[in-house]
Amino acid sequence: MLxxxxxxxxxxxLSSFSDPSLGAERSYKDWxxxxxxxxxxxxxxxxxATEYTEFGPYPIEAARASVAEVRKAYKAMEWWSAYxxxxxxxxxLNGAPIIQSARLDNRSFARLPExxxxxxxxxxxxxxxxxxxxxxAQDALQFRNRFFVMRxxxxxxxxxxxxxxxAMRIGLxxxxxxxxxxxxxxxxxxALPEAEETLKSMKSCIGWLGRGDAENRxxxxxxxxxxxxxxEGDFERFDRLAFLTEVLDPLYAAxxxxxxxxxxxxWNPESRSLFAPDFLDPYFFSELxxxxxxEDLRRLGKKLxxxxxxxxxxxxxxxxxxxxxxxxxxxxxxxxxxxxxxxLERNTPGLINSVYADRYFADxxxxxxxxxxxxxxxxxAEFNTDYIEILDKLNASKAYKKDFRxxxxxxxxxxxxxxxxxxxxxxxxxxxxxxxxxxVRGESAQIGDDVRRxxxxxxxxxxxxxxxxAPVFSGLLPPEFRKSESEVIGVLRRPFELEEMPSDAxxxxxxxxxxxxxxxxxxxxxxxxxxxxxxxxAGLTAPYFHNGAYPDLASxxxxxxHGGAAGIGLDLPIQTLAPDSLGLTxxxxxxxxxxxxxxxxxAEPAP
Numbered sequence: 001m002l003x004x005x006x007x008x009x010x011x012x013x014l015s016s017f018s019d020p021s022l023g024a025e026r027s028y029k030d031w032x033x034x035x036x037x038x039x040x041x042x043x044x045x046x047x048x049a050t051e052y053t054e055f056g057p058y059p060i061e062a063a064r065a066s067v068a069e070v071r072k073a074y075k076a077m078e079w080w081s082a083y084x085x086x087x088x089x090x091x092x093l094n095g096a097p098i099i100q101s102a103r104l105d106n107r108s109f110a111r112l113p114e115x116x117x118x119x120x121x122x123x124x125x126x127x128x129x130x131x132x133x134x135x136x137a138q139d140a141l142q143f144r145n146r147f148f149v150m151r152x153x154x155x156x157x158x159x160x161x162x163x164x165x166x167a168m169r170i171g172l173x174x175x176x177x178x179x180x181x182x183x184x185x186x187x188x189x190x191a192l193p194e195a196e197e198t199l200k201s202m203k204s205c206i207g208w209l210g211r212g213d214a215e216n217r218x219x220x221x222x223x224x225x226x227x228x229x230x231x232e233g234d235f236e237r238f239d240r241l242a243f244l245t246e247v248l249d250p251l252y253a254a255x256x257x258x259x260x261x262x263x264x265x266x267w268n269p270e271s272r273s274l275f276a277p278d279f280l281d282p283y284f285f286s287e288l289x290x291x292x293x294x295e296d297l298r299r300l301g302k303k304l305x306x307x308x309x310x311x312x313x314x315x316x317x318x319x320x321x322x323x324x325x326x327x328x329x330x331x332x333x334x335x336x337x338x339x340x341x342x343x344l345e346r347n348t349p350g351l352i353n354s355v356y357a358d359r360y361f362a363d364x365x366x367x368x369x370x371x372x373x374x375x376x377x378x379x380x381a382e383f384n385t386d387y388i389e390i391l392d393k394l395n396a397s398k399a400y401k402k403d404f405r406x407x408x409x410x411x412x413x414x415x416x417x418x419x420x421x422x423x424x425x426x427x428x429x430x431x432x433x434x435x436x437x438x439x440v441r442g443e444s445a446q447i448g449d450d451v452r453r454x455x456x457x458x459x460x461x462x463x464x465x466x467x468x469x470a471p472v473f474s475g476l477l478p479p480e481f482r483k484s485e486s487e488v489i490g491v492l493r494r495p496f497e498l499e500e501m502p503s504d505a506x507x508x509x510x511x512x513x514x515x516x517x518x519x520x521x522x523x524x525x526x527x528x529x530x531x532x533x534x535x536x537x538a539g540l541t542a543p544y545f546h547n548g549a550y551p552d553l554a555s556x557x558x559x560x561x562h563g564g565a566a567g568i569g570l571d572l573p574i575q576t577l578a579p580d581s582l583g584l585t586x587x588x589x590x591x592x593x594x595x596x597x598x599x600x601x602x603a604e605p606a607p
Contacts, residue, residue, distance in 0.1 A: 028158040039073040043144050046070045052137035063123045068190055071116050075194045076201035079171030081154055086480050092146040097121045099525045108520040124187025164208045165255045170479045172252050177478040181465030192230045199226045222251040240459045241452050249273050266481035274471045275440040277432045282355045286369050288423045296407040301425025309393050312385040321348045327537040333548030337381040347548035350541045355427045356472050359484045362530045362546045363516035370419040387415045434601035454595025457588050467532050475532025486513050486529040489577040490565025491545045495555040507565050508547045539597040553593050
């Protein structure tokens with residue numbers, strides 16, 4: 001009894017020395033009321049500042065300041081609210097300011113974007129006309145309505161045990177990939193003040209984690225270090241790599257606890273780094289699940305992948321267009337077709353990490369890995385066959401009967417078994433083990449100064465990270481990683497040199513996603529729209545773009561630096577790539593290329 005009393009007394013004494021700034025005594029209700037009151041007050045100020053009138057000068061500075069304050073106030077809440085309501089957040093509160101497709105009563109239509117990114121972009125227009133000013137005023141009122149729906153659902157939604165750390169870790173991914181890249185603030189580039197709000201809010205809620213004082217203090221030190229870095233930073237000159245390695249990745253790891261549950265998310269809570277090989281769950285993206293996969297299945301898939309038996313005339317295999325020694329890309333402008341020495345319509349993509357997508361092919365016409373294989377099997381210019389013919393061949397082979405028995409416990413091959421085997425092998429072709437990955441994880445102590453500078457240019461001034469999202473560096477949209485983006489960037493039929501513009505500079509005629517065979521996507525917003533591919537292994541997969549017309553990285557970076565087709569004066573009103581020059585210098589372009597090359601990682605994982 002005396003011992004128990006002593007333990008209680010010691011615990012009480014220790015708790016009395018707890019840092020009150022760590023949020024140990026702060027209830028969810030108190031936190032919510034504080035941030036909610038702040039957001040609602042700033043919204044009312046924004047509505048007054050953006051109110052439209054035909055008379056008098058537009059108070060542009062007041063409008064900009066009010067939107068910035070709403071966004072900062074909202075960021076104090078978003079790490080939690082977006083975790084609870086991710087789809088609602090993207091669609092109504094803080095999604096990209098681009099037109100999206102939607103469906104109503106079996107009809108497709110283009111849905112205008114709304115939310116804080118739209119407002120941020122609108123008020124930073126240099127000379128907004130009356131129509132834009134009127135729409136901005138309406139958008140401000142609409143945001144208030146949307147916010148109230150969310151906050152009414154959130155006010156009594158206190159975190160359950162284990163949710164706080166998960167929400168914080170996902171919030172850190174959002175802050176880094178979408179915030180510090182500039183994606184979140186397309187007009188103002190106020191990424192650093194918003195990151196400061198996020199970090200301060202998270203720090204104030206450390207007490208909800210239910211951890212001891214020692215762990216809380218460790219987290220507090222990391223949060224303070226991050227706050228100090230973003231307070232002192234400038235958007236273009238901010239050292240994002242130092243922030244990533246010194247603050248964000250250690251904080252992400254420190255928030256880990258066994259048994260964290262992600263919900264229905266691609267993110268893997270067991271990962272300890274944003275750049276860990278297991279950061280995402282590959283089985284989230286496939287019909288094949290982990291409990292159905294095996295080494296025998298991967299071996300069978302690899303054998304099928306390399307066997308021309310899958311094609312009608314037994315001459316073409318998957319490996320024919322995807323050789324393993326080039327990151328599974330053939331090095332040709334366009335792949336050779338299966339007959340008459342013709343070529344296919346588009347450049348062959350590499351396959352390393354290709355599983356991390358919700359849509360496949362450059363025009364996003366396939367929805368699963370399994371469906372992707374079928375497009376090749378049935379295509380008359382490729383395998384030109386069907387499953388009946390393939391299965392007859394496989395079931396006539398004693399060797400394959402043995403392989404199918406090892407993988408499935410039965411010797412007879414079926415359509416589903418072939419699909420699973422191919423998916424298993426392609427799914428296994430993943431790796432986050434480039435020199436850059438190893439440096440971020442602390443497994444390598446050194447990285448080139450040009451790589452460091454290049455990463456900061458990529459994530460900052462060049463705005464590459466606003467489409468090629470870290471850490472996958474593709475169009476797979478964080479932090480949910482469940483949607484593959486496509487963009488209209490205005491790829492030309494051939495590269496150009498700005499100082500000697502050819503008179504025949506024309507847009508490549510491929511209409512892309514607009515003509516992908518998905519009826520709901522036959523919208524003008526998708527004409528010339530193509531999937532945003534990963535820049536991982538880009539140093540090994542030349543030539544580039546869907547038409548394979550750009551022979552090297554220098555020509556690709558030159559294209560982006562001058563704003564795509566619209567940037568050189570071609571008429572492309574639906575281009576989603578900003579037409580303004582990035583203003584990158586030759587040294588910056590060289591650094592950018594050095595960073596991209598540091599992502600080379602083509603080793604084939606052993607099945």
